[in-house]
Amino acid sequence: MGGGDHRYRAPDYDTLVDSPIVVGNPAVYDFDVDGKKHSLVDVGEGGVFDGARAAKDLEAVVKEDRRLWGSLPYDRYVFFNMITESGGGLEHKNSTVLMTNRWATRTRRAYLAWLQLASHEYFHAWNIKRLRPAELGPFDYENENITRSLWIAEGFTDYYADLQVARAGLQTRDEYLEDLSNTIELLQTTRELEQQLDQLLHQGHGHRVRARREDSQGDRRREIARRRDARRVSEILGAEVLHTRAVPRRRRGGGWHQPQSVLGVRGRRRLGT
Numbered sequence: 001m002g003g004g005d006h007r008y009r010a011p012d013y014d015t016l017v018d019s020p021i022v023v024g025n026p027a028v029y030d031f032d033v034d035g036k037k038h039s040l041v042d043v044g045e046g047g048v049f050d051g052a053r054a055a056k057d058l059e060a061v062v063k064e065d066r067r068l069w070g071s072l073p074y075d076r077y078v079f080f081n082m083i084t085e086s087g088g089g090l091e092h093k094n095s096t097v098l099m100t101n102r103w104a105t106r107t108r109r110a111y112l113a114w115l116q117l118a119s120h121e122y123f124h125a126w127n128i129k130r131l132r133p134a135e136l137g138p139f140d141y142e143n144e145n146i147t148r149s150l151w152i153a154e155g156f157t158d159y160y161a162d163l164q165v166a167r168a169g170l171q172t173r174d175e176y177l178e179d180l181s182n183t184i185e186l187l188q189t190t191r192e193l194e195q196q197l198d199q200l201l202h203q204g205h206g207h208r209v210r211a212r213r214e215d216s217q218g219d220r221r222r223e224i225a226r227r228r229d230a231r232r233v234s235e236i237l238g239a240e241v242l243h244t245r246a247v248p249r250r251r252r253g254g255g256w257h258q259p260q261s262v263l264g265v266r267g268r269r270r271l272g273t
């Protein structure tokens with residue numbers, strides 16, 4: 001939205017607060033997918049973080065998500081990568097802000113974790129920024145926005161974040177399955193998660209992840225644990241759906257072929273690389 005050199009105009013307040021602004025001299029790596037410009041904007045590479053490689057691999061993730069969803073829902077997308085020796089990320093409608101450390105491209109484990117973080121936030125361009133619980137936009141800026149749907153909004157996003165990195169050929173099938181195996185093992189040895197899954201599969205959408213209100217009461221650890229639970233439930237749901245598809249008599253009402261059927265997406269039905 002240009003209003004002249006170094007002048008920018010947002011069409012409304014929601015767009016303004018959803019548009020992060022970086023001022024400085026970052027390293028910028030552009031690539032096009034579907035004729036749409038994407039940029040990786042690295043702040044603080046420090047001669048260590050490999051931006052060119054990261055942009056090339058992000059392009060593969062973008063293409064994989066484009067294949068899954070059928071189209072790209074924006075005109076331009078920016079990955080703001082703040083190399084601040086920190087971690088985490090936040091989704092926006094047409095961009096994301098990631099935080100990482102400069103060594104993230106130096107070891108395979110760290111790099112995969114960075115790719116999965118970027119993949120997660122990018123997946124939110126669909127699942128949460130456009131397909132979202134009613135409570136999560138337009139936001140009520142005066143009050144807390146509480147939702148009971150994080151298990152879909154975050155859980156499904158986490159599930160696809162990793163799967164899309166593997167599908168893009170950036171993680172081997174064995175590495176992906178090893179991660180999945182660890183997740184399943186954790187589920188099988190954690191009673192509470194078993195109950196959640198049972199509830200989800202047998203009572204459908206009656207499954208409840210406790211409301212966000214608790215977050216504001218300060219128990220950050222509980223929020224993280226819940227997010228992890230939601231992700232595991234999604235992963236197991238994905239496996240269950242694939243299994244259900246393989247056993248036709250267990251299909252209900254036409255059946256779910258893959259979690260993306262739940263999301264209303266017609267995607268390719270394949271797992272792994």
Ligand SMILES: [Zn+2]
Pocket residue numbers: 120121124154157
């Ligand atoms: Zn998220």
